[in-house]
Amino acid sequence: MLHVMIRLPVVMLSPIIPGLSIWIEVPLIILLLMLLYVFVLLKLVRRFFHFPAPAFIGRGLDSRPRKRLQPPSMIIEALGLESGMAVLEIGCGPGTFTLDVAKAVAPDGIVYAVDIQEKMLDQLRTRMKGQSVENIMPILADAEGRIPLESETCDRAFSVTVLPEIPDRVKALAEIGRILKTGGLYGDAELVIDPDWPLPRTVKKWAEAAGLKHQSMRGNPLRYVLVFSK
Numbered sequence: 001m002l003h004v005m006i007r008l009p010v011v012m013l014s015p016i017i018p019g020l021s022i023w024i025e026v027p028l029i030i031l032l033l034m035l036l037y038v039f040v041l042l043k044l045v046r047r048f049f050h051f052p053a054p055a056f057i058g059r060g061l062d063s064r065p066r067k068r069l070q071p072p073s074m075i076i077e078a079l080g081l082e083s084g085m086a087v088l089e090i091g092c093g094p095g096t097f098t099l100d101v102a103k104a105v106a107p108d109g110i111v112y113a114v115d116i117q118e119k120m121l122d123q124l125r126t127r128m129k130g131q132s133v134e135n136i137m138p139i140l141a142d143a144e145g146r147i148p149l150e151s152e153t154c155d156r157a158f159s160v161t162v163l164p165e166i167p168d169r170v171k172a173l174a175e176i177g178r179i180l181k182t183g184g185l186y187g188d189a190e191l192v193i194d195p196d197w198p199l200p201r202t203v204k205k206w207a208e209a210a211g212l213k214h215q216s217m218r219g220n221p222l223r224y225v226l227v228f229s230k
């Protein structure tokens, strides 16, 4: 069985990488298969157990390759962010998107950065200091509960690879809707390499159940930003 599992991709790959030594090809394929199995396993686990991404992955989330795949400009452009806006971010993590968004709404705008884990907010505070960004207010809260912000206070809201981690997404989206001003926009960005990656139509279903109206989609189903209005 193992022989077939290794030999099959070698046969399939040989026309793609002609002339590659078998001693490189086989370990490469084993590595790819192992990554695929880990990914599928993680996807299966995440299907039944929803829990926040552990804080130790903060570095990976803020890495250069990740930012290349999912640049913060995607959110800035999709939401038409301008100086002076008040923005809510749900599940900010280490601040990969928070800092760029805060710079886009500076000097008078503000980002309310909500996360359920203090350790993620600590990483955000470190990056704020490092980049001398002050217009971010880190807030420790569960988006599924009540976020300590008045209703209709934000012009924009967004989340990136967060919604599937929240057991009751519709409740969290309704809380985002409460904080958004009427006519305000909410953007959700997702990426296929996230083991939690949902299809755009799934996110649309959650958001519409929370009373948000779908406006547009940027990117493609593997890497997208969906925009909704209140």
Ligand SMILES: C[S@@+](CC[C@H](N)C(=O)[O-])C[C@H]1O[C@@H](n2cnc3c(N)ncnc32)[C@H](O)[C@@H]1O
Pocket: 051, 052, 053, 061, 062, 090, 091, 092, 093, 094, 095, 096, 097, 114, 115, 116, 117, 120, 141, 142, 143, 144, 159, 160, 161, 162, 165, 166
């Ligand atoms: C996969 S990370 C993404 C972080 C960041 N948005 C990014 O894309 O780099 C998901 C983040 O959502 C946070 N999170 C999960 N459930 C949450 C909840 N119920 N309320 C607030 N934040 C939550 C986690 O703590 C984690 O920081």
